[in-house]
Amino acid sequence: MSTFSLQDLEKIIAERGRSGDANSWTAKLFAKGIDKAAQKLGEEAVETVISAVKGDRQGVVAESADLIYHWLVLLALAGVPLSEVISELERRTAQSGVAEKASRGG
Numbered sequence: 001m002s003t004f005s006l007q008d009l010e011k012i013i014a015e016r017g018r019s020g021d022a023n024s025w026t027a028k029l030f031a032k033g034i035d036k037a038a039q040k041l042g043e044e045a046v047e048t049v050i051s052a053v054k055g056d057r058q059g060v061v062a063e064s065a066d067l068i069y070h071w072l073v074l075l076a077l078a079g080v081p082l083s084e085v086i087s088e089l090e091r092r093t094a095q096s097g098v099a100e101k102a103s104r105g106g
């Protein structure tokens, strides 16, 4: 199992986005701004959906990676840390009581 995490990718995106490197896709997206990042996120979401309905398993993997990368770029440009989204997911899980039920075995 890989130890690579979304937090690792969030850090890479923050660094590459500020790098000014002409070869960096992340730096290009940061320069173009949130409208372009949002457009790319939408495209990657549609491509993921198309792969799924076609039953293209490898496509779902590849397009999901594109989708998550562009989602993290959008979060960075929106000034929202990944930890805030994780906290919201955690809050919802706690609210539903599902985690507690699972730890009690049902």
Ligand SMILES: N=c1c2ncn([C@@H]3O[C@H](COP(=O)(O)OP(=O)(O)OP(=O)(O)O)[C@@H](O)[C@H]3O)c2ncn1[C@@H]1O[C@H](COP(=O)(O)O)[C@@H](O)[C@H]1O
Pocket (backbone or CB within 6 Å): 012, 013, 016, 017, 023, 024, 025, 026, 027, 065, 066, 069
């Ligand atoms: N995970 C990704 C990642 N996923 C997708 N992409 C890029 O997203 C771009 C958009 O994909 P498309 O197929 O839509 O490309 P396109 O048709 O050329 O784009 P448009 O002309 O339509 O705008 C491609 O150039 C991909 O290379 C990514 N670019 C970077 N990363 C990560 O970010 C890191 C830093 O990358 P750089 O910023 O490029 O150094 C990398 O090491 C990776 O970890």
